[in-house]
Structures are given as structure tokens and as C-alpha cells.
Amino acid sequence: EDQVTQSPEALRLQEGESSSLNCSYTVSGLRGLFWYRQDPGKGPEFLFTLYSAGEEKEKERLKATLTKKESFLHITAPKPEDSATYLCAYSGAGSYQLTFGKGTKLSVIP
Amino acid sequence: SAVISQKPSRDICQRGTSLTIQCQVDSQVTMMFWYRQQPGQSLTLIATANQGSEATYESGFVIDKFPISRPNLTFSTLTVSNMSPEDSSIYLCSVPGQGGGYTFGSGTRLTVV
Numbered sequence: 001e002d003q004v005t006q007s008p009e010a011l012r013l014q015e016g017e018s019s020s021l022n023c024s025y026t027v028s029g030l031r032g033l034f035w036y037r038q039d040p041g042k043g044p045e046f047l048f049t050l051y052s053a054g055e056e057k058e059k060e061r062l063k064a065t066l067t068k069k070e071s072f073l074h075i076t077a078p079k080p081e082d083s084a085t086y087l088c089a090y091s092g093a094g095s096y097q098l099t100f101g102k103g104t105k106l107s108v109i110p
Numbered sequence: 111s112a113v114i115s116q117k118p119s120r121d122i123c124q125r126g127t128s129l130t131i132q133c134q135v136d137s138q139v140t141m142m143f144w145y146r147q148q149p150g151q152s153l154t155l156i157a158t159a160n161q162g163s164e165a166t167y168e169s170g171f172v173i174d175k176f177p178i179s180r181p182n183l184t185f186s187t188l189t190v191s192n193m194s195p196e197d198s199s200i201y202l203c204s205v206p207g208q209g210g211g212y213t214f215g216s217g218t219r220l221t222v223v
Binding site: 043045087098103 | 154
């Protein structure tokens with residue numbers, strides 16, 4: 001069965017303390033792996049799309065990587081404004097719909 | 111990327127009534143998606159709405175409960191019918207965006223009492 005699992009469910013970091021969020025996925029054919037940021041009371045904000053194993057993308061303090069079974073969102077020297085829920089999702093081959101994980105709630109403490 | 115205006119942003123409704131949620135996109139898009147986000151859960155796709163055809167519903171969602179309209183390439187509505195407290199969720203619309211990603215509306219937080 002196709003599925004996606006994110007860990008940890010919640011992560012509390014000190015400002016400047018780098019870490020990684022994990023997204024494990026099982027899909028028969030991957031069209032794309034997506035990362036989103038969601039702030040309370042708002043819709044998800046698109047961050048990255050990864051298409052093939054070995055691909056990496058960066059944006060400010062965030063870097064997303066992809067293997068055949070997992071994706072990581074690395075956060076370097078986070079700031080309090082990085083506090084949010086980070087969602088991982090995939091779309092399977094031949095499909096445009098997204099299947100989401102439950103997310104990782106990140107809190108960055110000053 | 112497209113900009114989506116979704117409304118209402120929130121509502122409190124009596125059980126047994128219906129609520130219609132609107133999404134307006136600032137550009138023409140073929141596909142529009144409707145998601146539900148229940149408390150503490152991930153986003154779940156309700157249906158895909160293409161202009162000029164019937165919406166395609168995912169397993170567990172039926173047209174009588176969640177009728178969708180797609181009158182043109184910039185607008186869609188989702189109605190939550192005969193509501194019960196279990197329908198209390200955030201409802202979101204989404205369209206394909208640039209860079210292979212998808213743009214989401216700001217969501218409608220529905221509470222059924």
C-alpha cells in the first residue's frame with residue numbers, strides 16, 4: 001500500500017541548532033516528492049519538489065534531499081521564524097494528486 | 111504561481127445544515143483539488159475537479175455529501191452537506207503551480223455544533 005510517514009512528530013530546537021526531518025515513503029512509482037510549510041491557520045506553502053534519487057534543492061536555511069525510500073529536510077542554523085509544521089507529500093506515477101504525511105511540528109526556541 | 115482566494119476563512123454551523131466553500135484562482139487552471147485536514151491528521155484528497163466534467167471523488171467521499179461545481183477555469187465550490195460534528199475540519203483547495211508544486215488556498219476552518 002502506498003504511504004508516507006514523517007518523523008519525528010514534533011521537534012524542539014534551540015536557535016542555531018541544525019537538524020533534519022525525515023519522510024519515508026512507499027509508492028510503486030514516484031512522480032514527485034514535495035515539501036510544504038504550514039503555519040497555524042494557513043494553507044500549506046510550497047517549498048520543494050524532488051523527482052529522482054540523489055536530487056537536492058536548497059532555499060535559505062532549508063535543504064531537501066531524496067533517496068529511493070526517504071527524503072530529508074535539513075534545517076541549518078534555524079531561527080524562530082522557521083517554527084511551523086513541515087509536510088511531506090508524494091504523487092505517484094501517472095497521478096497529479098498528493099498523498100500527505102502527518103507532518104513534523106518544528107519549534108525553534110530563541 | 112497562481113494566487114487562490116478561498117472563503118469563508120472560518121464558519122461555525124449547526125448540524126444538519128450545509129456550507130458552500132468558494133475558491134477563486136487568479137489564472138486559468140485545468141485541475142483543481144479539494145482536500146480535508148481533520149484535527150491532528152494529514153491532508154486527505156476529497157476530489158479532483160476539472161472544468162467541463164464531473165468531479166472525481168476519492169474512496170470514502172461521495173458526491174451527495176460533497177457536491178462540487180466547476181463552472182469555469184478560475185472558480186470552484188465545494189459544499190459540505192447535512193453536516194455533523196465529524197465534518198469539523200479545515201477544507202482546502204489547491205491548483206498546480208510553478209516548479210512542479212501545488213498552490214493551496216488559505217483554508218476554511220469549519221466547526222459543526
